[in-house]
Amino acid sequence: MKRDELELTVRLYRSLRRIRRVEEEIVRVYPSDSIKSPVHLSIGQEAVATGVCEALEPRDVVFGSYRGHAMYLAKGGSLPRMIAELYGKADGCARGKGGSMHLVDVERGVMGTSAVVGTTIPNAVGYAYALKHRRENRIAVSFHGDGATEEGVFAESLNFAALKQLPILFVCENNGYAIHTHQSRRQATLDICTRVRAYGIPAETIEDGDVFRIFQAARAAAAAVRSGSPGPRYIECITSRWLEHVGPGEDFELGFRSREETEAWRKNDQVARLGGMLPAPQRSVIDEAIEAEIAEAFAFAEASPFPPAGELLMHLYR
Template sequence: MNPFDLYRQMLRIRRIEEAIADRYPAQEMRCPVHLSIGQEAVAVGVCAALEQRDGVFSGHRAHAHYLAKGGDLTAMLAEIYGLDAGCCHGVGGSMHMIDLRAGFLGAVPIVGATLPLAVGAAWAARLRGEDKVVAVFFGDGTFEEGVVHESVNFAVLHSLPVLFVCENNLYACYTRLPDRQPPRPIHGVAAAHGCITLTADGNDVEAVHQAARTAVGQLRSGSKPYFLECATYRWREHCGPELDDHLGYRPAGERQDWEAHCPLRRLAPRLSAGGTDLDRLESEVAAEIESAFAAALASPPPRPADLPGYLYA
């Protein structure tokens, strides 16, 4: 994917998340939202290296991964509003999205819960003889869950085509990484489990994309699982649309320092110098978002009579 397409994807996700944040106080979105503002480069860089047939799993902060993998914007917005046009017919909400047509295999809010699902999906693909890679996104806090280590161990043991993507944004809710884990790199633990490990600047979409392309190419050739750790940062509160500097859990100036290295700002000057009309691109993205909100809000709520059909037993 070329730099313009990478930038457009990031811009689109950023403006969608900002639009959700702007509209959330109206209390019509009746579910929690965990926004990815500031972290767009990881989702875009990785998903740009995948094919439609490949699978993606996410966690509670799933919007960017869903959109980057080709999920339908109107369906995502309708899902957040709890309406029938949603990708889960409005019964899942922001943290329980799935879209099999896009290869988005699911999001689960329980920390670490999608890693065994991703390993299972990769094992199923192997048993069926499918040329499929499964990527799973998770945060640094996930590495404090035992099921993560069991899943990585199993994937390495069977050389499954899994790309583990750690979005290390330094925080689990309101607690900094040094207060939760010993001073060692997370990817070092993955290497000790037997993964092939890569790191990338999570604010440099091209660096993430190149690392992901390397990993995906090797996974298709039958290599051991890859573990990609990307340093990134969420700008907004852990859950919700606001900034939360007043809570005092971030060091003074830390958010501003990360914002200065915004993945969009890093790429925009090069595109402008090459003749790209960024104002026109902003207008096109804004129009798409307005249209998607209108289409989503035109949907009726799910019918109570349909609810049993969404259960699995």
């Protein structure tokens, strides 16, 4: 491997592995009830946030959904403050009031995630509108699920972004499901990119979850968006959620999908794949550093106090 390729592989592996291990630790800790929030885990989907965020600059901003741990971490959001948020603690990134579904780290460009499907898509478009007005050389990224593309606001947002030629990259994390319902039972046409192109927005699908391919597509799209012409871009990444919609367990016993359906994706696991591309000693150093960081973050959350009762109605929109 050439030096550049090795450095890229190391960065992608570190991000993939860190997200995977953080979420596995959430799964392990969850039964203790220390985590006070519902959790929508992205295990199996890490390559999307990792590949896209690797293509961004620190000054760029991202907006996401309740399944936002991967995006938050890949963009550089504080891990201790994320875990404290899941614990409902005062040092949490949303002061312990938002939980897993409302992660934010403005300094790192994580502008927010939301429990209400599709709602951060227009937030990202609005931000991109401001960027264009202020002639700032930054871009906004909207991460959303396949289910979010059925919301009316999705169409409105695409139209406005295309009309105003805004510096925004839309990233669809298409895991095939909205809760327990497959895309084919919800959408008249399964080709999301065809719908997007109807607004004049260039769109492409990455079918295989290859983190390098996602990175390259995001880098090319981000460069085009940054140049301001021809405005927005759309990338759909097909991916696979391995755990239940919400919670730390699996959902195969419910009967709406089978474990076999995820098998090909497990064989294509990007965490294992990139780990296998690195020399073992180098991989161990990375893995050990991640374990230490995770242990520290959970200890930080444990030690943090709950917010005082007097803060109950502060920092809220009312």
